[in-house]
Amino acid sequence: MSLKFINLTPEQQARITAARERVAALHQELPRNDLVVWTAGNVSERIPAQIGEPELFVIKPSGVSYDELSADNMVVCTLDGQKIEDGTSADLQPSSDTNAHAYVYRHMSGVGGVVHTHSPYATSWAARAEPIPCVLTMMADEFGGDIPVGPFALIGDDSIGRGLVQTLLSTRSRAVLMDRHGPFTVGTDARSAVKAAVLCEEVARTVHLARTHGRPERIDQHHIDSLYKRYQNVYGQKGNS
Numbered sequence: 001m002s003l004k005f006i007n008l009t010p011e012q013q014a015r016i017t018a019a020r021e022r023v024a025a026l027h028q029e030l031p032r033n034d035l036v037v038w039t040a041g042n043v044s045e046r047i048p049a050q051i052g053e054p055e056l057f058v059i060k061p062s063g064v065s066y067d068e069l070s071a072d073n074m075v076v077c078t079l080d081g082q083k084i085e086d087g088t089s090a091d092l093q094p095s096s097d098t099n100a101h102a103y104v105y106r107h108m109s110g111v112g113g114v115v116h117t118h119s120p121y122a123t124s125w126a127a128r129a130e131p132i133p134c135v136l137t138m139m140a141d142e143f144g145g146d147i148p149v150g151p152f153a154l155i156g157d158d159s160i161g162r163g164l165v166q167t168l169l170s171t172r173s174r175a176v177l178m179d180r181h182g183p184f185t186v187g188t189d190a191r192s193a194v195k196a197a198v199l200c201e202e203v204a205r206t207v208h209l210a211r212t213h214g215r216p217e218r219i220d221q222h223h224i225d226s227l228y229k230r231y232q233n234v235y236g237q238k239g240n241s
Contacts, residue, residue: 004082006054012047016086019047019058020071026194031066033198035117039063042095045190046105046112047076055079057105061092079106081158096155103161104186108168113190115197118182121204125149126177132207135216140224141231142199144172152179160184172228175200 008016026043030036044059058074075094076084081102083094095101101114117123125132125147132147134140139147150167153159164184167176174196175185183200187193210216219227 004078004084006078006084006086008086009053011050012053013086015047016056016058016076017071019045020074020076020088023058023060023074023190024069024071026190027060027066027069029194029198030115030117033201035119035197035201036066037118039065041117042097042101042115043190043194044095044098044101044114055105056084057101059098059101060095062095064092077102097160099156099158100160100164100184103158104164104168107161107165108186110188111186113187113193115185115187115190115193116182117197117201119197119201119204121208122147122175122177122183122201123181124208125204126182127180129179131177132204133216133218134224135207135210135218136203137219137227138199139203140219140227141235142196143175143203144228144232145221145224146171146218147173147175147177147183147200147203150176150178150184153181 023043023045030041042060044057047056049055056076056078058076061073061075072088073092075092076086077094077098078084079102081099097116104111104114129149131149134145148167148171151163153163160178164176174187175183177183185193185196185200187196
């Protein structure tokens, strides 16, 4: 992959440094929560840009083990998926899923973080191309309904990204199970996308276990809407300084 050279202001460089540190730390949540094995999976975060600055994001390098990840080896890319030269990670290529992340950032301005894992229970639903039905209040709270399945697509170009955006724009869910691939999640920043990935696996596991004893009933849509509204607008410390 060729490098793109950009003149970065000190303020941009400071934001890049902070994003590198956040994304490197958040990657440790993936093995900690049993969402990945070996070097699979990735977290990225959009870097806030001022007027006139190029839009950039930070992502995991390809094929590097989790215990070797650090802020210094996170890779910075433009929103067309091209790596930039910013004085670090010179010999490292970005994740093989970079084009998918870049496509989401280009087409969904409200997304500030993207996560991809091969977490086993969520991926088992993806292997069957089966949405996870909203049979739990946690699902209604976090995802606003069923976790949908996105279309089958191959790694290498922005096909996965196109399928993700197409699916995300038709649902409230921040998680998508890409057909026979695995879960992708989005958020306002990388931390919220990681949270969605952890909860996606948790509900995938719980609903799978429930199905071993019967077929749980989906929550009525008006209850889902009420739970989602409360959780998104009232739950937690919102509005506190």
